[in-house]
Amino acid sequence: MKAVILVRVSTKEQEEGHSLNAQHQRLKEYCARRGLDVIRTFEIIESSTTGTRRQFNAMLDFANKQRETIAIVADAVDRVQRSFKESVQLDEMIRKESIELHFYREGMVIGKGASATDIMRWDFSVMGAKSYVLQLTENVKRSIEWKLRNGEWISVAPIGYRNIRDPRTSKSAIVIDDTTAHLVQRLFKEYASGSFTIGEMRARAKSWGLVSRSGTPFSKSRLHLMLQSPFYYGEMLVNGKIYPHNYPPLVSREIWEDCQAVRLGWSKKPFRYSEKDFLFRGLITCGVTGRMVWSDTKKGTYTYLIAADPENPGKRVFVREEEVEKQVAEIFRGFYVPPETLNDVLYHLKGSNEAEKEFHRAEMGRLQGELTRATDRYERLTELLLDRVLSAEDYETQRQKIAAKRNELLEGMKKYQQVDDTFSMMLGNVITMCSRAYEIYQISSNAEKRELINLLFSNLKLNGKTLDYSLRSPFNHLFVLTKSGEWWARLDAIRTMPDMRDSVLKITRSNFFINFSNVRGVCGQSLHG
Numbered sequence: 001m002k003a004v005i006l007v008r009v010s011t012k013e014q015e016e017g018h019s020l021n022a023q024h025q026r027l028k029e030y031c032a033r034r035g036l037d038v039i040r041t042f043e044i045i046e047s048s049t050t051g052t053r054r055q056f057n058a059m060l061d062f063a064n065k066q067r068e069t070i071a072i073v074a075d076a077v078d079r080v081q082r083s084f085k086e087s088v089q090l091d092e093m094i095r096k097e098s099i100e101l102h103f104y105r106e107g108m109v110i111g112k113g114a115s116a117t118d119i120m121r122w123d124f125s126v127m128g129a130k131s132y133v134l135q136l137t138e139n140v141k142r143s144i145e146w147k148l149r150n151g152e153w154i155s156v157a158p159i160g161y162r163n164i165r166d167p168r169t170s171k172s173a174i175v176i177d178d179t180t181a182h183l184v185q186r187l188f189k190e191y192a193s194g195s196f197t198i199g200e201m202r203a204r205a206k207s208w209g210l211v212s213r214s215g216t217p218f219s220k221s222r223l224h225l226m227l228q229s230p231f232y233y234g235e236m237l238v239n240g241k242i243y244p245h246n247y248p249p250l251v252s253r254e255i256w257e258d259c260q261a262v263r264l265g266w267s268k269k270p271f272r273y274s275e276k277d278f279l280f281r282g283l284i285t286c287g288v289t290g291r292m293v294w295s296d297t298k299k300g301t302y303t304y305l306i307a308a309d310p311e312n313p314g315k316r317v318f319v320r321e322e323e324v325e326k327q328v329a330e331i332f333r334g335f336y337v338p339p340e341t342l343n344d345v346l347y348h349l350k351g352s353n354e355a356e357k358e359f360h361r362a363e364m365g366r367l368q369g370e371l372t373r374a375t376d377r378y379e380r381l382t383e384l385l386l387d388r389v390l391s392a393e394d395y396e397t398q399r400q401k402i403a404a405k406r407n408e409l410l411e412g413m414k415k416y417q418q419v420d421d422t423f424s425m426m427l428g429n430v431i432t433m434c435s436r437a438y439e440i441y442q443i444s445s446n447a448e449k450r451e452l453i454n455l456l457f458s459n460l461k462l463n464g465k466t467l468d469y470s471l472r473s474p475f476n477h478l479f480v481l482t483k484s485g486e487w488w489a490r491l492d493a494i495r496t497m498p499d500m501r502d503s504v505l506k507i508t509r510s511n512f513f514i515n516f517s518n519v520r521g522v523c524g525q526s527l528h529g
Contacts, residue, residue: 001035001036001037001068001069001070001071002037002038002039002066002068002070002071003031003036003037003071003072004038004039004040004041004042004063004070004072005024005028005038005040005041005042005073006041006044006059006072006074006079006080007020007023007024007027007041007042007043007044007074007075007079008043008044008045008074008079008080009023009045020045023075023079024041026075026104027073027074027075027104030073030102030104031071031073034102036071036073036102038073039070040062042055042058042059042062044059053086056086059072060089060099063093063098063099064093064098066098069099069100069111070098071099071100071101071102072099072100072101073102073104074102074103074104075103075104075105076103076104076105076106076125077103077106077108077122077125077126077128077129078128078129078132080101081126081129082126082129082130083126083129083130083133084123084126084130087123087126094110094111094112094114095112097111097112100112101122103122103125106121106125108122108125110122148236148238148241149243150246151236151243151244151245151246151247152245152246153174153231153236153245153247154238157177158226158229158231158232159177159180159184159210159213159226160176160177160180160181160183160184160185160232160250161174161176161177161181161247162174162175162177174247175247176247176250181250183205183209183210184210184226184250184251185250185251187201187204187205187210187223187226187227188227188232188250188251188255188256188259189255191227191259191262191263192255192258192259192262193451193454193455194258194262194454197282198220198223198263199220201223202217202219202220202223205217205218205223224263227259227260227263228259228260228263230242230256231247232249232250232251232256233249233250233251233252233253233256234247234249234253234407241400242400242403242404244403244406244407252411253407253411254502254505254506258506277446277447278295278303278446279295279303279321279325279446279449280293280295280305280321280324280325280450280453280460281294281295281450283450283453283454283457283460284305284324284460284461284467285459285460285461285462286307286308286461286462287307287310287461287462287463287464287468288307288308288309288310288313288463289308289313293305293306293307294306295321298318302320303320303321304318304320305318305319305320305321305324305462306318306319307462307464309464310463310464311464317464317465319462319464319465323465324462324465324467327466327467328441328453329442331456331479332437332438332440332441332456333437333438334479334483335434335435335437335438335475335478335479335482336435336437336438336482337431337434337435337482341485341487342431342432342435344487345428345431345487345491346428346431348487348488348491349424349425349427349491350424350425350428363412364413367409367412367413368413370405371406371409371410371413374402374405374406374409375406377402378399378403378406381395381398381399423501423504426505426508427474427504429508430474430478430504430507430508430513431478433513434475434478434482435482437452437456440452455472455507455513456471456472456475457469457470457471457472458471458472472503473497473500473503474494474500474503474507477497477500478494481494
């Protein structure tokens with residue numbers, strides 16, 4: 001009888017001594033003893049439980065094309081199949097006498113005349129192989145879950161990081177990629193400013209050299225996914241669950257959240273003529289309809305902002321762009337502080353750190369207390385799981401809540417550790433920048449003006465030809481101060497406002513503020529002086 005030899009192995013089994021060569025040698029000797037004429041050998045390196053098993057089906061097609069019964073010789077049942085899905089196909093070929101199965105280890109031959117006992121042994125062997133696969137699957141799931149709970153990533157490192165092999169443990173690890181990490185940070189910071197669409201960010205990333213590992217520029221959808229990934233601030237999203245990871249974050253959670261706010265905001269803005277460099281593109285809404293005001297150029301010379309007429313909402317009103325810009329410029333001019341007053345303000349801030357330090361100590365103590373309580377709750381939760389008081393589902397739900405709270409507290413402590421008693425200096429820098437806001441605005445390009453407008457204003461509405469606005473914190477407080485001139489009565493009160501610290505931090509880490517501080521000397525006159 002003619003025969004084909006089937007040898008199959010997986011990578012893990014190769015390590016355990018079930019190599020293709022070892023199987024092939026055993027089966028050649030078996031065929032020689034049984035007088036089987038080997039006409040072909042099929043070496044299969046594929047899963048027996050997933051996919052279409054192309055190599056396996058190619059072997060069966062080869063056997064079907066022969067004019068006589070072909071013996072398929074395999075090392076064991078689990079080399080041929082690990083489930084019952086092929087049993088019907090193999091049984092049909094056996095009944096047609098196209099094939100008979102020879103299993104070396106089990107010492108079985110399953111042909112047309114096989115006994116009921118051998119058929120039952122075959123079925124039991126398949127059942128055992130399937131049980132092994134199910135157990136292996138469960139072990140893999142448990143291993144993945146264990147890694148995730150211990151803060152280990154289970155896939156290819158995101159852009160900005162890279163996979164390495166730890167020489168001490170021979171285990172895989174993830175480290176920051178020095179060639180791309182700073183570009184990823186720049187991507188987040190610039191997008192968080194709200195001044196650029198995702199299409200513009202794609203072009204900017206390409207100009208920086210931030211591309212995929214294959215060397216191709218990122219698509220807009222790929223950039224969206226990057227900007228939504230919590231991995232960059234310290235957490236992993238896997239199958240809808242959040243796990244804290246052990247790798248250095250590239251951005252703060254605040255910047256990541258700013259990006260989400262910008263992303264969701266841009267998605268609602270129906271830009272027209274987005275390729276044109278209109279100054280107020282995507283920045284102003286109509287006070288009548290609530291929709292985005294759009295710009296257009298008439299006669300190739302004058303740019304108009306187009307909104308609904310407050311007196312007749314069914315009609316449009318056309319407002320010259322320069323008229324609206326004059327109103328914006330006047331707001332910037334309103335931040336001006338005379339040099340002698342500015343010097344006094346900076347000197348006052350420099351000597352007022354004691355209250356700041358006390359506030360800092362109090363906040364750190366409060367956060368540390370909450371962190372201790374959250375850690376205690378986590379330990380009690382683990383005990384309840386081990387004592388089987390809690391189900392695995394309830395444990396996981398509670399664990400995620402506690403983990404989220406602990407991350408929030410740690411992020412808050414990090415914020416206060418970073419700020420410490422430098423807050424007064426940063427507030428002084430912001431006041432200095434505000435004093436020069438009009439000057440900065442006048443010398444800026446349209447793109448830079450959009451960044452500056454987005455930095456200062458939280459809301460811009462056009463009612464007819466009048467611009468209504470709201471300022472972001474801390475600019476809303478500083479604007480009142482510069483208008484009233486009551487610096488000494490209100491300055492310390494402003495310093496201790498709950499939102500002041502966060503808003504000043506956000507401003508000083510913004511891409512626009514950093515660029516102008518470093519390049520154009522906005523804060524040359526500051527507490528450093």
